[in-house]
Amino acid sequence: MKEQGKIFGGFAVFILIMAVVYGLWTTHSSHGTEAAGTTALFLAFGLCAFIGYYLAFTARRVDSGAGDNPEAEVADDAGEVGFFAPHSWQPLALAVGGAIAFLGVIFGWWLLWWGLPIILIGLYGWVFEFYRGEDQNQ
Structure with a gap:
């Protein structure tokens, strides 16, 4: 780094x-x-x-x-990078909400009232998707 x-x-x-x-x-x-x-x-x-x-x-x-390390090999950085959700619909909700919100800049600011709730629902779902349902860690 x-x-x-x-x-x-x-x-x-x-x-x-x-x-x-x-x-x-x-x-x-x-x-x-x-x-x-x-x-x-x-x-x-x-x-x-x-x-x-x-x-x-x-x-x-x-x-x-x-x-x-200038003497390191590429394989030295191998291993687990982190945990990524294998199946999540939340990025789709964020993308749709973001697209609607950015269209509000073009067509009218009133579209933000439609895009912002979709963004907030997608963000909430993405943050808490492993705290509820069958994926909940105990």
Whole structure:
């Protein structure tokens, strides 16, 4: 994780430099200023900085993995990654609700009133799907 944090940190610095250069370049152009690209680059810098900080902060708290060892083999990272639900309908509910909510941005904000309950039901079901029914752990 330490290496990934450094990669994202370096990428964030590169994007910050490019955002400043792009902002200055478009400010002095003959067509006027262009704020959307500059804003997008600064937001991309913020996202990369957040991810880099998270990875660097988490790397201090967990054991170093095979990715941090330059002499590691690919097989050193083999094993169980985590638990993933084998059969869940909740992502479908989240996708349908998200699609309806994003269509609300296009056609009218009133569609959010239809999409938001579907999103909340899907999110609730996904979080608590192993706390009820036949999948309940005792």
